[in-house]
Amino acid sequence: MFDYIIIGAGIIGSMVARELSKYECKVLVVEKENDVANVQTLANSAIIHAAYNPEPGSLKAILNIKGNYMYDQLEKELDIPILRCGAYVVAYNEIEENELDRLADIAAQNGVPEFSVLSYSEAFKKEPNLSSNVTKVLSLPTTKVTYPWEVAFAAMENAIKNGVNLKLNYQVTGIKKTNDYFEVEINNQDIINSKYLINAAGVSSDDIAKLIEKQPKFLIKGRKGEYFVIDRRYGDFVNHVIYPLPTEAGKGVLVTPQVHGEVLLGPNSIWVDDKNHPTTTFEGLKYVKDHSKTLINNIPYDRIIRSFAGVRASSNHEDFYIKESEEVKGLYHLGGIESPGLSAAPAIAEYLVNEIMQVNNKYELNKSYNPIRKKPIPYYDLDENKQKELYAANNLYGRIICKCERITEKEIIDAIHGTLGSSTIKGIKKRTRAGAGLCQGGYCEEKVMKIIARELNVSPLEVAYDKKESKLFTSETKVVKK
Ligand SMILES: Cc1cc2nc3c(=O)[nH]c(=O)nc-3n(C[C@H](O)[C@H](O)[C@H](O)COP(=O)(O)OP(=O)(O)OC[C@H]3O[C@@H](n4cnc5c(N)ncnc54)[C@H](O)[C@@H]3O)c2cc1C
Structure with a gap:
């Protein structure tokens, strides 16, 4: 019997798991995918917003502000990357300038620690490609960017080290509650029991509620966003996150520098019936292209990868x-966690666990809790002496598998066998960046596939790109043998 089962291992489930690992309780995270952070937490703008537009007093505002501040501490504890680039929200005419002033007022009410309204010429000095149609800018220096799935991995790895259990490929298909515990059905067959249940299932959180509630109090409607990624070698045309004014459809199409140097263009905002299979469309990407060019000049569209x-x-x-x-007493919902859900994630986890522990105050603090998770430094970021030392100990550091990102065979092997190891090509990409560069895996995917097969002692034909049905090869070829 577990004390808590958390449904979903996105950033929210991972952060809640870490927060609960501060207590002496038995926690299990169940995730339907074969990896952590494979849904919303994988496909977003990666921005830790400054809280310039959520309604003052709302949970979105309170937890966004707190989360933004908490990321500074998490950077030290979890060794996660943060880019402190700041943001500009732009206005194009007098009416929009009034709206910009209203946003500055909201930022003040929300307690954003630093912000200022700049003239075009002031902003232009720091952002030389800013469109000359811009008339005024709201500058938000506390806006940051992170690497969302790495944050989720880091939190989950740390939670596991502190005693949390994680089961991948575990889809919750049914929930019952007897007098004092939950019976959670997995993959339409096994039953696991817990005293409390935390629903962190993202776009499916209302479907989880429907498994046990007669009248769920919230409904999720999917809103798709599409993006372009610009090669990191051509990302220096922009220095800040550039936002248009927000509308009812959200924060709009943005230009967003990323921690590894790429730039994201997007997202658009389209209501969709199918919440689980987002695809890009010609029209959607055209919209992104047309709108991004109104913010910034000289976008290198020919460098989209x-x-x-x-x-x-x-x-x-x-x-x-x-x-x-x-x-249903003992069932906790984390519903409607759209933007600024990434920004607020650490604060959401702290808020929920504080609420829970106020009621269930029987759990002692975990005295051996250790907040620190260390990430290996990429081989090619090390100084030459350290590289020589590692190579002398293991010559697989000398075999570069991903030439674009310079990732060695030894780093790929470590990612396969790590605390949160992976057996898929995309999983290795998320952990090491092998395949994240210019050629997008054209050169290294087959090599990664063979290393996974060798390390896990399976046929290369069994290795999936991502989901278990996404095998790269269906039968033997001259170069891929069983
Ligand atoms: C286009 C876009 C742009 C965004 N930009 C930003 C941004 O810049 N800044 C920001 O702060 N926020 C942003 N967000 C919001 C942010 O990405 C989300 O709030 C955050 O990732 C939510 O995390 P989550 O863990 O709730 O959801 P998810 O990451 O989707 O995790 C939920 C998990 O539950 C699992 N699950 C579902 N059903 C079951 C089941 N039956 N059994 C077991 N597991 C199940 C899923 O597989 C999934 O892994 C953006 C979102 C999108 C889509």
């Missing part, structure tokens, strides 16, 4: 829905 889409977990509530179920 990838496009992708994600679906936001928008709900019928304006605010995050973070509450114990009104129908």
